[in-house]
Amino acid sequence: MVNQELYPKRMQQYHEKFERIIKTINKRFTTYGYKRIKTSAFEQYDLYSKVNSSTDQTEMMKVIDRTGEVLVLRPDVTIPITRELAQNFSRLPSELRYFYVQEVFRQTQDTNTSIESTQAGIEYFCESSPEADAEVIALACHTMKDLGFTDIKIEIGHAAFFSELVQGLPLSLQQINQLKTLIQAKNVVEIGPFLRQFQIDPEVMEAIERIPFLYGNIEDVVKRASKTLLTTNMEKTLDYLLKLHATLKTYGLEQYIIIDLGLINHMGYYSGVIFQGFVEKYGKPVLMGGRYDELGEKFGAVLPAIGFACEIESLVQVTEQREVSAAFPIDVKIVYEEEQLNFAITIANELRERNYTVLSFPIRKEKADLQKTVYEIRLQVGSFSLADQEQVIPFKDLKELLTLLVGLKGGA
The missing domain is CATH 3.30.930.10 (Bira Bifunctional Protein; Domain 2)
Structure with a gap:
């Protein structure tokens, strides 16, 4: 059965x-x-x-x-x-x-x-x-x-x-x-x-x-x-x-x-x-x-x-016995407070246009996602940050975020 x-x-x-x-x-x-x-x-x-x-x-x-x-x-x-x-x-x-x-x-x-x-x-x-x-x-x-x-x-x-x-x-x-x-x-x-x-x-x-x-x-x-x-x-x-x-x-x-x-x-x-x-x-x-x-x-x-x-x-x-998510990570995960929904959508659209794979969801659903990601963007009221496995970097707007991503990707 x-x-x-x-x-x-x-x-x-x-x-x-x-x-x-x-x-x-x-x-x-x-x-x-x-x-x-x-x-x-x-x-x-x-x-x-x-x-x-x-x-x-x-x-x-x-x-x-x-x-x-x-x-x-x-x-x-x-x-x-x-x-x-x-x-x-x-x-x-x-x-x-x-x-x-x-x-x-x-x-x-x-x-x-x-x-x-x-x-x-x-x-x-x-x-x-x-x-x-x-x-x-x-x-x-x-x-x-x-x-x-x-x-x-x-x-x-x-x-x-x-x-x-x-x-x-x-x-x-x-x-x-x-x-x-x-x-x-x-x-x-x-x-x-x-x-x-x-x-x-x-x-x-x-x-x-x-x-x-x-x-x-x-x-x-x-x-x-x-x-x-x-x-x-x-x-x-x-x-x-x-x-x-x-x-x-x-x-x-x-x-x-x-x-x-x-x-x-x-x-x-x-x-x-x-x-x-x-x-x-x-x-x-x-x-x-x-x-x-x-x-x-x-x-x-x-x-x-x-x-x-x-x-x-x-x-x-x-490849049946292999863990796919470990070998194929998502590029960017955006986690946001409800008040930052519009900004999260703006970031996601811009990154997808630049060929990043992006997942986006509110903070209340964060524990439901266990997929490995390269970068995490966290959008809270009055506080925006970009994190990889080594550091957490604050940013103030979309332009600064894109500059940070280019720098991190270039140094990888």
Whole structure:
């Protein structure tokens, strides 16, 4: 039986965490120069039928509009953003950085999985380079650190390595997908028997069987990969990953990085670097991303890009045992005597315009609020004060208060 008092509290805590995680992610994305955009909740079914992605068409939520056209509830954000850019540019005019926080809709066979989930992600439209890819992976890592995670692992692979190795093999698309699944699961027992069903060069077969073992730090992976049958493109891929890793080392993120050439393309449109992020005590990736330089060509444009997305519900779940209010304090709390209500409203409006988060309530309700705050403003008849954890400073009017806040914030 549901405890009627406990249930609303749990729901309140869940939604508070949900919103504060989004706020943290928004702030970090903005520090890297990304601008927030939105796409339509309904898209034409044909938009997704022409692009090979991870979304099975049977998983899409379909509706019929008043003209009889088939629409789908948005199952992916990257595709409509790329399509919209392609309608305006045939080639990339300059580097473009966008981020989004939107619902996506997919109906899977798992009845325990919600049809609706909230994704937060970025799309960086730019030419391929180790520097650009490293910046995006650094952003993903910094985002997880902002959320309080310490045990972070970013696994990095490259779509071209596997694609080059299986190119020209006598395998259907379905059989290649079966092989991908075996390699992704590192099922070394079944990879060999699966390949022996086909007429494949023994040297190539041996190279494919080695892929699940190409996992670990960059030096060891490159050393083991050099014993594998390498084409010129595969050698270029390894060289690219070496440069990428060197750049991530400059960011100070080396401890979080693992190279995994068995990380197979999980999105049909990825063509370069692919990566996924893990955090402590959670067995599934909390973020996934990669480079998709060829997606724009599906819409008649050249729009190279890299991006990643994370699911907010998963991040809430993995932070379930954490105290949100301790990690995400309110900026300012205003406590006032009834006679100072008008002044309290004036201060609150001004601070909110300056992007402070503000709570305001009369002194008689002070004990009801236990939320941690950075600054407390106390308005009593004939006495106004601003306090932080170290000092209490009197002020006489709004102008002086704003000067004090700027000084305290600047010295923090």
